[in-house]
Amino acid sequence: MSRITEDELKKALSTTVIEKKDAKKRWVERMLKSAKSYHKICPYFDKRLGNCFLRQLSEKKGRCEREGKFDGCPVFMGFLESTYDKLVSEGKNLPIDFMDLSLHIY
Template sequence: MSYKVSEEELKKALDLEAKAKKDPKKRWVERMMRSAKQYHKICPYYDKKTVVCFLRLGEKCDRDGRFEACPVFIAFLEKKYDEITKAGKPLPVDFLDPLITYG
């Protein structure tokens, strides 16, 4: 059985893969997520006692403290990436780096 793939489809697929690999913001956010998982079982911005997310400014956390694929946590990291790169500072390699918290 053989499948024929047009050159256009092949180029489109390769471009999508190249974009995904080259996006430094996405790579950095994923690295920070892995680093955060290393140090924290639940979201570091989640209060167990009151079930509140500190990133949402006091709103209730709908994910019960899990931060894997949490859109609020990812948006926070993306915002931090933009702030750090705009200021011209070196990007943190670890989640516990003070630049993440105090920017």
């Protein structure tokens, strides 16, 4: 019977943590790519006022600094990452398409 040393155990545990982060990053990138196919500007951007609805949830004045461009937007990426964490913690299936995201959130 062989024993696992502490170094081998730490190495094995660290690789599983990296794999989970990669799955999260892949899902966020897939949602971003899907959102680009449906929307030219951010779906959470108010054209009339220039506000970001996602930013308004955390701040009183939610002015969009990127003028509706959501490619690489930290607020939009943060929203997708928090949504991923929420769905995984609840044990729900992850949506494959950005349009399915609203069905899974509410």
